[in-house]
Amino acid sequence: MNGAESLVRTLLGGGVEVCFANPGTSEMHFVAALDRIDGMRCVLCLFEGVVTGAADGYGRMAEKPAATLLHLGPGLANGLANLHNARRAATPIVNIVGDHATYHRQHDTPLTSDIETAARPFSNWVRTSGSARAVASDAAEAIVVARTPPGQIATLILPADTAWNPAEAPAAVPNVPARAQVAERAVTEAVRMLRSGARTALLLAGSVLRAHGLQMADRIAAATGARLLVGNSNARVERGAGRVAAESIPYVVDQAVAALADLQQLILVGATPPTAFFAYPNKPSVLTPADCRLHVLARHDEDAVQALEWLVDAVGARAHTPKAAAYQPPTLASGAITLDALGQSIAALIPEQAIVVDESVTSGRSFLRSSRSSHPHDWLKNMGGSIGFGLPVATGAAIACPDRKVLCLEADGSGMYTLQALWTHAREGLDVTTVVFSNRSYAILRNELANVQAGKPGRKALDMLDLGRPDLNWTGLARSMGVEAGRATDMDTFNRELQAGLRSKGPYLIEVVL
């Protein structure tokens, strides 16, 4: 057994069953080992940003890590932006990067770089295996790190000779630490705050945003009058019919400040304090009022669901029946295309247990409003703010959940970052319907240019925000990568196209011309 084989067997033993890959020469022995050993699904992506984004989507839905396989420092570099997003989403990933053979690095050949340093800002753990015999135990540790709550990025760097030199047996993967229970005083203090009569909200994030956690939160809110808040972006929310909906804090600073203006107390349940996404001149970074008291009920690595259970009992809310939405989708919209009409039709058609990967940026906001009573679905958003997230995450989600439809809501500017994912949709026959909102601009930046008070923009500035001249042809791009596609310029066509996409069992892309 060589180091590469000990790696693959250790990964399989630790429950890592999918490898998203774009390998090169230094990873050829790993590729050969993946080939020889049954059980690992290998998914080729034509750019590393697709690799790491797919691992993010997979990890969010499978609740266990996929492996990546990247080619030296630059291959890692290409994957860092979506690794950043995954880290912010607390997605477990075993991020494997090949390097030159240990004895070759001294020659500083063209592809040499300091991989550890490049990885560190975007990883929770970084290790370079020193020898083939160390690969198995290093991989086992990487799996444990990745699976440690709330989920982490473990980057394992493997010099080429650690793959081809002899190794011993694969390593057994130790038990993963469970989520820590919150301290009793954290619950006691929350109870005191909820009974104080002050205007109080729970801000929910992370693991509590599934159906059960939201029901617990709803019981608490009903019994105490507290508001239920969620941030603008969450890694995975269970929404729609049968689920409890919480109030979303707006992205726009002034709106967010207004929404939180009367809060006297905020209890953080797996969440961090609400802050502005960006700084703007003469606007606050902190969104809560200056005299609002913040209390951490559960950190994001603690067992926030259990904390809510305790809180339910402590405030006597166990008997309350959570007020979940009934299935009552909107009707299909018709006529001219508007963002509201699109949100309405999507909400009307979204299938049961769909996974909605939402990188629609400015265009998709109406979907959130329209879909409260749609079929139950999971809703995945970008937690790191680095665009190019949607198409890759849809890739990984579809591989994690082959029996569920993935609906990818994608902005044109963001979609262009990692459009290579469409080829993987086609190759793997993934059940992903993508809607591209083609407004031919970085529309959010038009707002942001105003928000930062930089004055009235001229031609050169507007050109930097404009994706027209020439217009991108998204149906052409999709078809050129093997994905069936249609274009909609009115709502009736859009409805037909979306129905066609959702009916198909493979990838489909709809370009909506706004």
Add this chain to the structure above:
Amino acid sequence: MNGAESLVRTLLGGGVEVCFANPGTSEMHFVAALDRIDGMRCVLCLFEGVVTGAADGYGRMAEKPAATLLHLGPGLANGLANLHNARRAATPIVNIVGDHATYHRQHDTPLTSDIETAARPFSNWVRTSGSARAVASDAAEAIVVARTPPGQIATLILPADTAWNPAEAPAAVPNVPARAQVAERAVTEAVRMLRSGARTALLLAGSVLRAHGLQMADRIAAATGARLLVGNSNARVERGAGRVAAESIPYVVDQAVAALADLQQLILVGATPPTAFFAYPNKPSVLTPADCRLHVLARHDEDAVQALEWLVDAVGARAHTPKAAAYQPPTLASGAITLDALGQSIAALIPEQAIVVDESVTSGRSFLRSSRSSHPHDWLKNMGGSIGFGLPVATGAAIACPDRKVLCLEADGSGMYTLQALWTHAREGLDVTTVVFSNRSYAILRNELANVQAGKPGRKALDMLDLGRPDLNWTGLARSMGVEAGRATDMDTFNRELQAGLRSKGPYLIEVVL
């Protein structure tokens, strides 16, 4: 004047006239300043790997830096791979990265990351401006660093508030240090070696690979019997009719070792010792024989051309007439498409003073042989080995030299990494003809899998190297981004398509189906 204006005026004063950009919210004040101040050409790229690659192509041809404008840590991350290539090519770049406002970073909002650490492995210099008043002098220093021989990557990180807060005047850019002259003893020793009677070669790299430096080297070779060698990849070589050709060290290790087997002495002229690109089991990393003596005539930051001038005089070679190739291109090839036929037709048609950006990997090797007597041209190759270099570098080269035709030889696997560059070709109307060698595989990796002795590949391994299933449609991809395109499946069609591309004054892409 705010910090952003002081930046733009300092850049313009330092001769930085082009900014390749993909800005975001934190860079909006820079965008506004670029808008208000005349003189800076702003080029929008739809992915940051295109931004940094374009700056590489621009810097190589303009011999001065372009600026980039990137959006926080993930925007930088997306640009790092082509920054790596540029650093290895010693291209001057002023790499500007926006960050959150200084007072906002403490909140660790979604897009926050450690930008300095991420930049360091791929930069020669990294600085974060601490205030708006520091931006001008920091930018001036960045320009000096970028222009310091042989050319460097200067990464300047600008928190958003350093853009919008008040600043003073722009800073004057200090003089750039000239290339250091080599020590006299380095020349004396080279003379001694060349006269020793031992089998000797000069290995040339960097600035000596222009017409004049190659002529000097040829004189020395003629007078002393030394061989003239160049590495497999060089940042910029002047080739073709009227130019002296040197012998290229093969990429394949066994071939390279054989080519250098009888060398007793090697004189490095701006070059580093020849090494294998990758390590392979049981093959050497160092390509020269164990007893070959290496001598550094000039480091890559020293004035290697002047060193050759001195050497010419010292060995009495001034009177020799360099043996340059006459213009005698091959005829057009016809019949079935083969790599040799493609090389022949390209060599037949390449226009005078074309800039050839070569990322053809396995497919373009015959071009090198066929084009020795073609019209004179510049030949730019990837110095860092990170694929996705070609289309962006062609973008920047075309902007640096609007009167010259750019011919981009691109492999399909590499081209997919940064295909977004085609949109910029279209928007800017760049005079770039791209030939995509569509072999539907990472063909080099099929060889490499054999080279690393990983055994006979099975289906899963071959799938990781295969770009088919589905086939990429490159003409469709190009047209969908506004670039005219044609497909060739035989040589006569290829010849017609290449002629059409070269005749057009705008972007054109030819997909060659291999």
